[in-house]
Amino acid sequence: MCSGSFAKCLGITLIPLAILCALANILLFFPGGKTVDKNENITEEVWYFGGLMGSGVLMIFPALVFLGLKNNDCCGCCGNESCGKRFAMFTSIIFAAVGLAGAGYSFIVSAVAIDRGPKCSTAEGYRYPFDNGYLSDPSVWRTCTEPANIVLWNWTLFTTLLALSGIEFILCLVQLINGMLVVLCGNYNCCKQSVEPA
Template sequence: MCVSRCLRCVSVSLVPMAIVCMLSNILLLLPELKIHFLLEGHVTREATWAPGLWGSGFLVLLAARAFLRSSRTSGCCAFRRQMLVQVVYSCVCLLAAGFCCLVSATALSQGPLCLYNTTSTLTWGVPLQPLPDRHAGYLYNRTLWSAVCLQPRAVVQWNVVLFSVMGVASGLQSLLCGANILNAVLGLILGQGCCHNKV
């Protein structure tokens, strides 16, 4: 059964990506692996939204579990009912992973929250965000990475790597969930035996 095999493959593929997103988001909440930045509210806003934990993490894991269970369903009516449920699961999963990917891209373009030196004093803010009268963005100017942010140490590299990993993983999840919507619709229309070879 092609539909069931595809459900199993999507399910198995989504699990490691969900774990990667969850770990990336947890690490983003702990710059320098210290909790006091989080407790004091000195963590990048997009990381505190935790889309890698609840969106590309928890919701995707629930959907992966449901996909795996549905791949074992037998009986024509039960299988079609499960495919309808899988369309709903896949759509929710697609939205959650898509949101995580969008938040990651936004965080990358804005830059991290950090302690930086203004003309008068040290202050917490987002000094690397692109401005019309200034540089187009810090991603293309690596000299800004260590020159601007004073605390947390290496926060720019930390955010760039982890948001990039989370964005790529959630983007792949979105593609898999989109493919799974097509797979579930195919299973809904053709049923379980759509790929059985006739002897």
């Protein structure tokens, strides 16, 4: 398989993942599916925009570059033979690193948010009421009186972000390795296939 075709498959996969991550982050601004009176009552990690920016908008750039590599797959880029395939793949390495940074950021923010738990209304007001191990003991979730089902809401969406950003990280890492192999070793199979016998 041509390295550009492989990169295109990765780009096609990254786009829906990025959209889902952005959507999950947006939903976190509506705890329990409802609006809140004050922005400071929303869990702090939501404002870090891990899903919206890190594994969302930032991931669109590598996805578009990976999609464009199919056009640069055989002996040049954008139809210009003087611009080599290795240069095109080197560009993909840079954008794969950007994708790794964005996905890694989203993964870390999500992990911290899951570990800390949501900010919610308790008898003492809005605060972070949970210590370690709150997920294994659903009976303590009743500490949060509002918004309704906030613990399950936050856990579901941040876990979704954690999983999706992990997948994005792996895909960008695969393209980073793919690009490095082409840059260092070369891959001219496509060029040979594109030349018609005389």
